[in-house]
Amino acid sequence: MFSFRPVRAGNAFEETVERLLQPIRLGIVGAGDRLPPERELAEQLGISRATLRSAIQALADAGYVESRRGRYGGTFVNSTLPSASTTVAFDGAELQDALNLRHALETGAAELAATRDLPQAAREHLTDTLGRASAADLADYRRRDSRLHLAIAEVTDSASLTAAVADARTRINHFLDQIPLLEPNLEHSNAKHEEVVEAILSADPVAARTTMAEHLDGTASLLRAFLS
Amino acid sequence: MFSFRPVRAGNAFEETVERLLQPIRLGIVGAGDRLPPERELAEQLGISRATLRSAIQALADAGYVESRRGRYGGTFVNSTLPSASTTVAFDGAELQDALNLRHALETGAAELAATRDLPQAAREHLTDTLGRASAADLADYRRRDSRLHLAIAEVTDSASLTAAVADARTRINHFLDQIPLLEPNLEHSNAKHEEVVEAILSADPVAARTTMAEHLDGTASLLRAFLS
DNA sequence: GTTCAAAGGTCTACTATTGGACCATTGGGC
DNA sequence: GCCCAATGGTCCAATAGTAGACCTTTGAAC
Numbered sequence: 001m002f003s004f005r006p007v008r009a010g011n012a013f014e015e016t017v018e019r020l021l022q023p024i025r026l027g028i029v030g031a032g033d034r035l036p037p038e039r040e041l042a043e044q045l046g047i048s049r050a051t052l053r054s055a056i057q058a059l060a061d062a063g064y065v066e067s068r069r070g071r072y073g074g075t076f077v078n079s080t081l082p083s084a085s086t087t088v089a090f091d092g093a094e095l096q097d098a099l100n101l102r103h104a105l106e107t108g109a110a111e112l113a114a115t116r117d118l119p120q121a122a123r124e125h126l127t128d129t130l131g132r133a134s135a136a137d138l139a140d141y142r143r144r145d146s147r148l149h150l151a152i153a154e155v156t157d158s159a160s161l162t163a164a165v166a167d168a169r170t171r172i173n174h175f176l177d178q179i180p181l182l183e184p185n186l187e188h189s190n191a192k193h194e195e196v197v198e199a200i201l202s203a204d205p206v207a208a209r210t211t212m213a214e215h216l217d218g219t220a221s222l223l224r225a226f227l228s
Numbered sequence: 229m230f231s232f233r234p235v236r237a238g239n240a241f242e243e244t245v246e247r248l249l250q251p252i253r254l255g256i257v258g259a260g261d262r263l264p265p266e267r268e269l270a271e272q273l274g275i276s277r278a279t280l281r282s283a284i285q286a287l288a289d290a291g292y293v294e295s296r297r298g299r300y301g302g303t304f305v306n307s308t309l310p311s312a313s314t315t316v317a318f319d320g321a322e323l324q325d326a327l328n329l330r331h332a333l334e335t336g337a338a339e340l341a342a343t344r345d346l347p348q349a350a351r352e353h354l355t356d357t358l359g360r361a362s363a364a365d366l367a368d369y370r371r372r373d374s375r376l377h378l379a380i381a382e383v384t385d386s387a388s389l390t391a392a393v394a395d396a397r398t399r400i401n402h403f404l405d406q407i408p409l410l411e412p413n414l415e416h417s418n419a420k421h422e423e424v425v426e427a428i429l430s431a432d433p434v435a436a437r438t439t440m441a442e443h444l445d446g447t448a449s450l451l452r453a454f455l456s
Numbered sequence: 457g458t459t460c461a462a463a464g465g466t467c468t469a470c471t472a473t474t475g476g477a478c479c480a481t482t483g484g485g486c
Numbered sequence: 487g488c489c490c491a492a493t494g495g496t497c498c499a500a501t502a503g504t505a506g507a508c509c510t511t512t513g514a515a516c
Protein backbone atom coordinates (compact mmCIF):
# COMPACT_ATOMS: atom_id res chain seq x y z
CA MET A 1 0.00 0.00 0.00
CA PHE A 2 2.49 2.61 1.04
CA SER A 3 6.04 2.24 2.05
CA PHE A 4 6.57 4.06 5.31
CA ARG A 5 10.07 5.39 5.16
CA PRO A 6 12.05 5.48 8.38
CA VAL A 7 11.46 8.57 10.47
CA ARG A 8 15.11 8.57 11.44
CA ALA A 9 18.05 7.50 9.31
CA GLY A 10 20.10 6.70 12.40
CA ASN A 11 20.67 8.16 15.81
CA ALA A 12 21.36 11.84 16.29
CA PHE A 13 25.07 11.25 16.59
CA GLU A 14 25.35 9.36 13.30
CA GLU A 15 23.22 11.81 11.41
CA THR A 16 25.26 14.69 12.76
CA VAL A 17 28.51 13.10 11.64
CA GLU A 18 27.09 12.72 8.13
CA ARG A 19 25.81 16.26 8.11
CA LEU A 20 29.16 17.66 9.14
CA LEU A 21 30.99 15.56 6.62
CA GLN A 22 28.82 16.70 3.74
CA PRO A 23 30.34 20.17 3.15
CA ILE A 24 33.82 18.70 3.52
CA ARG A 25 33.16 16.01 0.95
CA LEU A 26 31.40 18.42 -1.39
CA GLY A 27 34.37 20.75 -1.32
CA ILE A 28 32.46 23.58 0.29
CA VAL A 29 34.81 23.86 3.19
CA GLY A 30 38.48 23.26 2.54
CA ALA A 31 41.72 22.94 4.43
CA GLY A 32 42.00 25.40 7.30
CA ASP A 33 38.38 26.54 7.23
CA ARG A 34 36.73 26.95 10.58
CA LEU A 35 33.35 25.53 11.48
CA PRO A 36 30.92 27.77 13.34
CA PRO A 37 31.34 27.81 17.14
CA GLU A 38 29.80 24.78 18.81
CA ARG A 39 26.98 26.66 20.47
CA GLU A 40 25.94 28.21 17.18
CA LEU A 41 26.36 25.06 15.14
CA ALA A 42 24.36 23.02 17.62
CA GLU A 43 21.52 25.47 17.27
CA GLN A 44 21.65 25.42 13.46
CA LEU A 45 21.60 21.64 13.48
CA GLY A 46 18.81 21.52 16.03
CA ILE A 47 20.70 19.23 18.40
CA SER A 48 22.29 19.64 21.78
CA ARG A 49 25.84 20.73 22.14
CA ALA A 50 26.70 17.41 23.78
CA THR A 51 25.61 15.43 20.74
CA LEU A 52 27.39 17.83 18.42
CA ARG A 53 30.55 17.45 20.42
CA SER A 54 30.48 13.65 20.15
CA ALA A 55 30.16 14.01 16.41
CA ILE A 56 33.03 16.47 16.21
CA GLN A 57 35.09 14.16 18.38
CA ALA A 58 34.44 11.31 15.96
CA LEU A 59 35.52 13.46 13.03
CA ALA A 60 38.63 14.52 14.93
CA ASP A 61 39.47 10.88 15.68
CA ALA A 62 39.06 10.09 12.01
CA GLY A 63 41.41 12.92 11.11
CA TYR A 64 38.98 15.28 9.39
CA VAL A 65 39.10 18.17 11.83
CA GLU A 66 41.03 19.54 14.77
CA SER A 67 39.76 21.67 17.63
CA ARG A 68 41.66 24.47 19.34
CA ARG A 69 40.63 26.20 22.53
CA GLY A 70 40.67 29.82 23.45
CA ARG A 71 39.41 32.93 21.76
CA TYR A 72 40.12 32.66 18.02
CA GLY A 73 40.06 28.91 18.57
CA GLY A 74 37.43 26.67 17.04
CA THR A 75 37.16 23.54 14.98
CA PHE A 76 39.20 23.56 11.80
CA VAL A 77 39.21 21.34 8.74
CA ASN A 78 42.51 19.51 8.32
CA SER A 79 44.60 19.95 5.23
CA THR A 80 45.21 16.26 4.66
CA LEU A 81 41.89 14.50 4.68
CA PRO A 82 41.64 10.76 5.27
CA SER A 83 41.03 8.86 2.05
CA ALA A 84 37.43 7.83 1.80
CA SER A 85 35.41 4.78 2.17
CA THR A 86 35.99 1.11 2.36
CA THR A 87 34.31 -0.52 -0.60
CA VAL A 88 30.69 -1.30 0.06
CA ALA A 89 28.54 -4.05 -1.34
CA PHE A 90 27.25 -2.81 -4.68
CA ASP A 91 23.56 -2.51 -5.28
CA GLY A 92 22.48 -1.86 -8.86
CA ALA A 93 18.97 -0.73 -7.99
CA GLU A 94 20.33 1.70 -5.42
CA LEU A 95 22.70 3.17 -8.01
CA GLN A 96 19.95 3.58 -10.58
CA ASP A 97 17.71 5.15 -7.97
CA ALA A 98 20.38 7.65 -6.99
CA LEU A 99 21.05 8.45 -10.66
CA ASN A 100 17.37 8.99 -11.40
CA LEU A 101 16.90 11.39 -8.55
CA ARG A 102 20.05 13.22 -9.41
CA HIS A 103 19.03 13.58 -13.03
CA ALA A 104 15.69 15.15 -12.15
CA LEU A 105 17.17 17.53 -9.61
CA GLU A 106 20.24 18.69 -11.49
CA THR A 107 18.65 19.15 -14.90
CA GLY A 108 15.84 20.99 -13.12
CA ALA A 109 18.32 23.20 -11.30
CA ALA A 110 20.25 24.01 -14.48
CA GLU A 111 17.07 24.95 -16.29
CA LEU A 112 15.79 27.06 -13.43
CA ALA A 113 19.13 28.81 -13.05
CA ALA A 114 18.96 29.78 -16.72
CA THR A 115 15.48 31.26 -16.37
CA ARG A 116 16.46 33.57 -13.55
CA ASP A 117 17.89 37.01 -14.06
CA LEU A 118 21.08 36.32 -12.16
CA PRO A 119 22.63 39.03 -10.00
CA GLN A 120 26.26 39.84 -10.66
CA ALA A 121 27.42 38.02 -7.53
CA ALA A 122 25.77 34.80 -8.72
CA ARG A 123 27.35 35.10 -12.15
CA GLU A 124 30.76 35.52 -10.59
CA HIS A 125 30.17 32.65 -8.23
CA LEU A 126 29.46 30.43 -11.23
CA THR A 127 32.44 31.48 -13.33
CA ASP A 128 34.74 31.32 -10.31
CA THR A 129 33.67 27.83 -9.40
CA LEU A 130 33.87 26.76 -13.03
CA GLY A 131 37.41 28.10 -13.23
CA ARG A 132 38.48 26.22 -10.13
CA ALA A 133 37.00 22.98 -11.44
CA SER A 134 38.79 23.30 -14.79
CA ALA A 135 42.07 24.01 -13.07
CA ALA A 136 41.78 21.04 -10.71
CA ASP A 137 44.22 18.16 -10.86
CA LEU A 138 43.15 14.56 -10.36
CA ALA A 139 43.47 14.76 -6.58
CA ASP A 140 41.15 17.74 -6.25
CA TYR A 141 38.82 17.04 -9.09
CA ARG A 142 35.91 15.30 -7.39
CA ARG A 143 35.55 17.97 -4.73
CA ARG A 144 35.69 20.87 -7.16
CA ASP A 145 33.36 19.09 -9.53
CA SER A 146 30.85 18.65 -6.69
CA ARG A 147 31.34 22.27 -5.78
CA LEU A 148 30.45 23.40 -9.29
CA HIS A 149 27.34 21.27 -9.54
CA LEU A 150 26.24 22.64 -6.21
CA ALA A 151 26.96 26.21 -7.29
CA ILE A 152 24.51 25.78 -10.16
CA ALA A 153 21.85 24.79 -7.67
CA GLU A 154 22.80 27.66 -5.39
CA VAL A 155 22.20 30.32 -8.01
CA THR A 156 18.59 29.17 -8.35
CA ASP A 157 18.20 30.80 -4.94
CA SER A 158 15.98 27.93 -3.88
CA ALA A 159 17.04 26.54 -0.55
CA SER A 160 15.35 23.17 -0.66
CA LEU A 161 16.34 22.47 -4.26
CA THR A 162 19.93 23.25 -3.30
CA ALA A 163 19.73 21.01 -0.27
CA ALA A 164 18.25 18.19 -2.34
CA VAL A 165 20.99 18.52 -4.95
CA ALA A 166 23.61 18.41 -2.20
CA ASP A 167 22.11 15.24 -0.77
CA ALA A 168 21.80 13.58 -4.15
CA ARG A 169 25.36 14.47 -4.97
CA THR A 170 26.59 13.08 -1.67
CA ARG A 171 24.88 9.84 -2.52
CA ILE A 172 26.45 9.72 -5.98
CA ASN A 173 29.87 10.48 -4.51
CA HIS A 174 29.76 7.23 -2.56
CA PHE A 175 29.69 5.46 -5.91
CA LEU A 176 32.17 7.75 -7.64
CA ASP A 177 34.67 7.06 -4.88
CA GLN A 178 34.76 3.47 -6.04
CA ILE A 179 35.72 4.01 -9.66
CA PRO A 180 38.94 5.36 -11.13
CA LEU A 181 39.18 8.93 -12.35
CA LEU A 182 40.68 9.16 -15.82
CA GLU A 183 42.16 12.14 -17.59
CA PRO A 184 39.94 11.91 -20.71
CA ASN A 185 36.75 11.82 -18.59
CA LEU A 186 37.97 14.86 -16.79
CA GLU A 187 38.52 16.84 -19.96
CA HIS A 188 35.16 15.84 -21.29
CA SER A 189 33.51 16.90 -18.04
CA ASN A 190 35.23 20.24 -18.14
CA ALA A 191 33.94 20.88 -21.64
CA LYS A 192 30.40 20.07 -20.57
CA HIS A 193 30.69 22.19 -17.47
CA GLU A 194 31.70 25.15 -19.55
CA GLU A 195 28.81 24.61 -21.91
CA VAL A 196 26.29 24.38 -19.08
CA VAL A 197 27.54 27.49 -17.34
CA GLU A 198 27.54 29.37 -20.62
CA ALA A 199 23.93 28.36 -21.26
CA ILE A 200 22.93 29.50 -17.79
CA LEU A 201 24.73 32.83 -18.09
CA SER A 202 23.17 33.49 -21.47
CA ALA A 203 19.76 32.62 -20.07
CA ASP A 204 19.09 29.66 -22.33
CA PRO A 205 17.08 27.20 -20.22
CA VAL A 206 16.67 24.58 -22.93
CA ALA A 207 20.39 24.42 -23.64
CA ALA A 208 21.18 24.43 -19.92
CA ARG A 209 18.89 21.49 -19.33
CA THR A 210 19.90 19.40 -22.33
CA THR A 211 23.62 19.98 -21.85
CA MET A 212 23.37 19.10 -18.18
CA ALA A 213 21.37 16.00 -19.13
CA GLU A 214 24.10 14.91 -21.54
CA HIS A 215 26.76 15.51 -18.94
CA LEU A 216 24.92 13.50 -16.30
CA ASP A 217 24.21 10.69 -18.73
CA GLY A 218 27.91 10.47 -19.41
CA THR A 219 28.73 10.07 -15.75
CA ALA A 220 25.87 7.63 -15.33
CA SER A 221 27.22 5.41 -18.11
CA LEU A 222 30.66 5.45 -16.58
CA LEU A 223 29.33 4.44 -13.21
CA ARG A 224 27.21 1.65 -14.62
CA ALA A 225 30.11 0.41 -16.70
CA PHE A 226 32.54 0.26 -13.80
CA LEU A 227 30.16 -1.01 -11.19
CA SER A 228 28.08 -3.57 -13.02
CA MET B 229 29.65 29.54 4.11
CA PHE B 230 27.27 26.64 4.29
CA SER B 231 23.89 26.48 5.83
CA PHE B 232 23.77 23.49 8.10
CA ARG B 233 20.23 22.24 7.91
CA PRO B 234 18.71 20.81 11.09
CA VAL B 235 19.48 17.17 11.66
CA ARG B 236 16.02 16.70 13.09
CA ALA B 237 12.83 18.40 12.02
CA GLY B 238 11.27 17.84 15.43
CA ASN B 239 11.13 15.13 18.01
CA ALA B 240 10.40 11.56 17.05
CA PHE B 241 6.79 11.88 18.08
CA GLU B 242 6.13 14.92 15.88
CA GLU B 243 7.90 13.48 12.90
CA THR B 244 5.99 10.26 13.25
CA VAL B 245 2.66 12.07 13.30
CA GLU B 246 3.61 13.86 10.09
CA ARG B 247 4.76 10.65 8.49
CA LEU B 248 1.56 8.85 9.31
CA LEU B 249 -0.54 11.75 8.11
CA GLN B 250 1.18 11.89 4.74
CA PRO B 251 -0.50 8.92 3.04
CA ILE B 252 -3.85 10.02 4.43
CA ARG B 253 -3.47 13.54 3.08
CA LEU B 254 -2.11 12.28 -0.23
CA GLY B 255 -5.11 10.04 -0.69
CA ILE B 256 -3.07 6.87 -0.61
CA VAL B 257 -5.03 5.39 2.22
CA GLY B 258 -8.71 6.08 2.37
CA ALA B 259 -11.67 5.56 4.64
CA GLY B 260 -11.64 2.16 6.30
CA ASP B 261 -8.12 1.23 5.29
CA ARG B 262 -6.02 -0.44 7.94
CA LEU B 263 -2.53 0.61 8.86
CA PRO B 264 0.06 -2.13 9.32
CA PRO B 265 0.17 -3.69 12.81
CA GLU B 266 2.00 -1.52 15.32
CA ARG B 267 4.97 -3.82 15.70
CA GLU B 268 5.52 -3.91 11.95
CA LEU B 269 4.91 -0.23 11.42
CA ALA B 270 7.29 0.71 14.21
CA GLU B 271 9.98 -1.32 12.53
CA GLN B 272 9.33 0.24 9.11
CA LEU B 273 9.50 3.70 10.62
CA GLY B 274 12.60 2.87 12.61
CA ILE B 275 11.11 3.98 15.92
CA SER B 276 9.99 2.21 19.06
CA ARG B 277 6.49 0.97 19.43
CA ALA B 278 5.95 3.33 22.36
CA THR B 279 6.67 6.39 20.23
CA LEU B 280 4.53 5.07 17.41
CA ARG B 281 1.68 4.53 19.81
CA SER B 282 1.82 8.12 21.07
CA ALA B 283 1.63 9.30 17.48
CA ILE B 284 -1.31 7.02 16.71
CA GLN B 285 -3.02 8.23 19.88
CA ALA B 286 -2.60 11.82 18.73
CA LEU B 287 -4.12 10.99 15.35
CA ALA B 288 -6.97 9.18 17.07
CA ASP B 289 -7.60 12.18 19.32
CA ALA B 290 -7.66 14.39 16.25
CA GLY B 291 -10.19 12.09 14.63
CA TYR B 292 -8.08 10.68 11.81
CA VAL B 293 -7.96 7.05 12.89
CA GLU B 294 -9.49 4.55 15.27
CA SER B 295 -7.92 1.49 16.82
CA ARG B 296 -9.62 -1.80 17.51
CA ARG B 297 -8.21 -4.65 19.57
CA GLY B 298 -8.24 -8.35 18.95
CA ARG B 299 -7.33 -10.47 16.01
CA TYR B 300 -8.51 -8.72 12.83
CA GLY B 301 -8.25 -5.55 14.85
CA GLY B 302 -5.83 -2.79 13.99
CA THR B 303 -5.77 0.92 13.35
CA PHE B 304 -8.23 2.11 10.72
CA VAL B 305 -8.59 5.37 8.84
CA ASN B 306 -11.84 7.13 9.64
CA SER B 307 -14.34 7.91 6.92
CA THR B 308 -14.91 11.50 7.97
CA LEU B 309 -11.57 13.22 8.23
CA PRO B 310 -11.12 16.41 10.22
CA SER B 311 -10.86 19.45 7.96
CA ALA B 312 -7.30 20.59 7.72
CA SER B 313 -5.14 23.34 8.93
CA THR B 314 -5.58 26.60 10.65
CA THR B 315 -4.28 29.28 8.33
CA VAL B 316 -0.58 29.83 8.75
CA ALA B 317 1.42 32.97 8.25
CA PHE B 318 2.17 33.18 4.56
CA ASP B 319 5.74 33.25 3.38
CA GLY B 320 6.28 34.08 -0.27
CA ALA B 321 9.85 32.81 -0.40
CA GLU B 322 8.80 29.53 1.16
CA LEU B 323 6.04 29.14 -1.44
CA GLN B 324 8.40 29.85 -4.31
CA ASP B 325 10.94 27.44 -2.88
CA ALA B 326 8.35 24.68 -2.62
CA LEU B 327 7.15 25.37 -6.16
CA ASN B 328 10.68 25.28 -7.55
CA LEU B 329 11.48 21.96 -5.98
CA ARG B 330 8.18 20.51 -7.04
CA HIS B 331 8.69 21.66 -10.62
CA ALA B 332 12.06 19.96 -10.89
CA LEU B 333 10.88 16.73 -9.32
CA GLU B 334 7.55 16.32 -11.06
CA THR B 335 8.66 17.28 -14.55
CA GLY B 336 11.62 14.97 -14.04
CA ALA B 337 9.35 12.16 -12.92
CA ALA B 338 6.98 12.61 -15.88
CA GLU B 339 9.85 12.55 -18.33
CA LEU B 340 11.45 9.52 -16.73
CA ALA B 341 8.15 7.67 -16.61
CA ALA B 342 7.77 8.22 -20.35
CA THR B 343 11.22 6.84 -21.11
CA ARG B 344 10.58 3.57 -19.32
CA ASP B 345 9.00 0.56 -20.94
CA LEU B 346 6.13 0.36 -18.49
CA PRO B 347 4.82 -3.02 -17.39
CA GLN B 348 1.10 -3.60 -17.80
CA ALA B 349 0.45 -3.20 -14.09
CA ALA B 350 1.99 0.25 -14.12
CA ARG B 351 -0.06 1.30 -17.13
CA GLU B 352 -3.22 0.21 -15.41
CA HIS B 353 -2.23 1.94 -12.23
CA LEU B 354 -1.88 5.17 -14.17
CA THR B 355 -5.14 4.95 -16.08
CA ASP B 356 -7.00 3.86 -12.96
CA THR B 357 -5.72 6.73 -10.90
CA LEU B 358 -6.38 9.13 -13.75
CA GLY B 359 -9.96 7.88 -13.97
CA ARG B 360 -10.52 8.36 -10.27
CA ALA B 361 -9.16 11.89 -10.39
CA SER B 362 -11.40 12.86 -13.31
CA ALA B 363 -14.43 11.44 -11.56
CA ALA B 364 -13.75 13.24 -8.31
CA ASP B 365 -16.08 15.89 -6.97
CA LEU B 366 -14.83 19.02 -5.25
CA ALA B 367 -14.66 17.34 -1.85
CA ASP B 368 -12.41 14.54 -3.04
CA TYR B 369 -10.45 16.36 -5.66
CA ARG B 370 -7.31 17.39 -3.83
CA ARG B 371 -6.66 13.90 -2.52
CA ARG B 372 -7.21 12.18 -5.85
CA ASP B 373 -5.18 14.81 -7.63
CA SER B 374 -2.29 14.17 -5.21
CA ARG B 375 -2.75 10.48 -5.75
CA LEU B 376 -2.37 10.83 -9.51
CA HIS B 377 0.71 12.98 -9.31
CA LEU B 378 2.23 10.45 -6.98
CA ALA B 379 1.27 7.57 -9.28
CA ILE B 380 3.30 9.17 -12.05
CA ALA B 381 6.31 9.18 -9.75
CA GLU B 382 5.60 5.61 -8.70
CA VAL B 383 5.76 4.21 -12.20
CA THR B 384 9.32 5.51 -12.54
CA ASP B 385 10.13 2.69 -10.15
CA SER B 386 12.55 4.96 -8.39
CA ALA B 387 12.00 4.90 -4.65
CA SER B 388 13.75 8.07 -3.66
CA LEU B 389 12.31 10.10 -6.50
CA THR B 390 8.86 8.92 -5.46
CA ALA B 391 9.53 9.79 -1.84
CA ALA B 392 10.80 13.23 -2.80
CA VAL B 393 7.72 13.87 -4.94
CA ALA B 394 5.50 12.82 -2.04
CA ASP B 395 7.28 15.20 0.31
CA ALA B 396 7.17 18.08 -2.14
CA ARG B 397 3.49 17.48 -2.74
CA THR B 398 2.78 17.43 0.97
CA ARG B 399 4.45 20.79 1.24
CA ILE B 400 2.41 22.21 -1.65
CA ASN B 401 -0.78 20.85 -0.15
CA HIS B 402 -0.32 23.05 2.89
CA PHE B 403 -0.65 26.01 0.54
CA LEU B 404 -3.42 24.52 -1.59
CA ASP B 405 -5.49 24.00 1.54
CA GLN B 406 -5.64 27.74 1.93
CA ILE B 407 -7.10 28.64 -1.45
CA PRO B 408 -10.53 27.90 -2.87
CA LEU B 409 -11.04 25.09 -5.36
CA LEU B 410 -13.00 26.20 -8.39
CA GLU B 411 -14.81 24.13 -10.97
CA PRO B 412 -13.02 25.63 -14.02
CA ASN B 413 -9.58 24.97 -12.53
CA LEU B 414 -10.62 21.44 -11.90
CA GLU B 415 -11.67 20.86 -15.49
CA HIS B 416 -8.49 22.39 -16.77
CA SER B 417 -6.43 20.18 -14.47
CA ASN B 418 -8.26 17.10 -15.64
CA ALA B 419 -7.48 17.92 -19.25
CA LYS B 420 -3.80 18.36 -18.45
CA HIS B 421 -3.71 15.17 -16.44
CA GLU B 422 -5.09 13.23 -19.34
CA GLU B 423 -2.53 14.74 -21.68
CA VAL B 424 0.35 13.92 -19.37
CA VAL B 425 -0.72 10.34 -18.84
CA GLU B 426 -1.24 9.89 -22.55
CA ALA B 427 2.27 11.17 -23.24
CA ILE B 428 3.70 8.79 -20.67
CA LEU B 429 1.79 5.80 -22.01
CA SER B 430 2.84 6.57 -25.56
CA ALA B 431 6.45 6.92 -24.42
CA ASP B 432 6.88 10.54 -25.39
CA PRO B 433 9.24 12.02 -22.80
CA VAL B 434 9.33 15.50 -24.27
CA ALA B 435 5.56 15.82 -24.35
CA ALA B 436 5.29 14.34 -20.87
CA ARG B 437 7.72 16.88 -19.48
CA THR B 438 6.36 19.94 -21.24
CA THR B 439 2.74 19.12 -20.52
CA MET B 440 3.53 18.50 -16.88
CA ALA B 441 5.45 21.77 -16.78
CA GLU B 442 2.45 23.64 -18.17
CA HIS B 443 0.16 22.01 -15.67
CA LEU B 444 2.40 22.85 -12.74
CA ASP B 445 2.86 26.42 -13.94
CA GLY B 446 -0.91 26.78 -13.95
CA THR B 447 -1.19 25.67 -10.37
CA ALA B 448 1.76 27.84 -9.42
CA SER B 449 0.11 30.93 -10.89
CA LEU B 450 -3.10 30.19 -9.04
CA LEU B 451 -1.27 29.83 -5.75
CA ARG B 452 0.70 32.98 -6.21
CA ALA B 453 -2.41 34.89 -7.22
CA PHE B 454 -4.40 33.80 -4.19
CA LEU B 455 -1.64 34.00 -1.66
CA SER B 456 0.25 37.14 -2.61
C1' DG C 457 51.86 42.14 31.49
C1' DT C 458 46.85 42.45 32.51
C1' DT C 459 42.42 42.04 30.99
C1' DC C 460 38.66 39.85 28.99
C1' DA C 461 35.68 38.05 25.44
C1' DA C 462 35.19 34.10 22.81
C1' DA C 463 36.10 29.79 22.18
C1' DG C 464 36.37 24.62 23.57
C1' DG C 465 35.85 21.21 27.86
C1' DT C 466 33.15 19.20 31.80
C1' DC C 467 29.43 18.11 34.71
C1' DT C 468 24.68 17.27 36.28
C1' DA C 469 19.78 16.89 36.41
C1' DC C 470 15.98 16.13 33.41
C1' DT C 471 13.31 14.19 29.52
C1' DA C 472 12.55 11.37 25.43
C1' DT C 473 13.11 7.11 23.39
C1' DT C 474 14.04 2.38 23.30
C1' DG C 475 13.51 -2.64 23.88
C1' DG C 476 11.25 -6.12 25.61
C1' DA C 477 8.20 -8.67 28.52
C1' DC C 478 3.70 -9.33 29.61
C1' DC C 479 -1.66 -8.48 29.66
C1' DA C 480 -6.37 -8.18 27.43
C1' DT C 481 -9.46 -8.62 23.65
C1' DT C 482 -11.31 -10.40 19.57
C1' DG C 483 -13.31 -13.30 15.96
C1' DG C 484 -12.56 -17.26 12.74
C1' DG C 485 -11.81 -22.08 12.55
C1' DC C 486 -12.33 -26.48 14.48
C1' DG D 487 -18.54 -23.55 22.48
C1' DC D 488 -13.52 -23.64 22.87
C1' DC D 489 -9.07 -22.54 21.22
C1' DC D 490 -5.62 -19.60 19.72
C1' DA D 491 -3.19 -16.48 16.86
C1' DA D 492 -3.05 -11.79 15.89
C1' DT D 493 -3.77 -7.54 17.43
C1' DG D 494 -3.86 -3.41 20.55
C1' DG D 495 -2.77 -1.97 25.73
C1' DT D 496 0.44 -1.54 29.79
C1' DC D 497 4.54 -1.41 32.29
C1' DC D 498 9.46 -1.05 33.40
C1' DA D 499 14.45 -0.74 33.28
C1' DA D 500 18.12 0.98 30.41
C1' DT D 501 19.99 4.25 27.14
C1' DA D 502 20.29 8.46 24.30
C1' DG D 503 19.72 13.14 24.04
C1' DT D 504 18.74 17.85 26.00
C1' DA D 505 19.32 22.16 28.56
C1' DG D 506 21.99 24.83 31.00
C1' DA D 507 25.46 26.08 34.36
C1' DC D 508 30.11 26.33 35.08
C1' DC D 509 35.45 25.66 34.13
C1' DT D 510 39.66 26.38 31.29
C1' DT D 511 42.36 28.20 27.72
C1' DT D 512 43.83 31.56 24.50
C1' DG D 513 45.54 35.69 22.15
C1' DA D 514 44.45 40.53 20.75
C1' DA D 515 43.92 44.97 22.67
C1' DC D 516 45.18 48.14 25.86
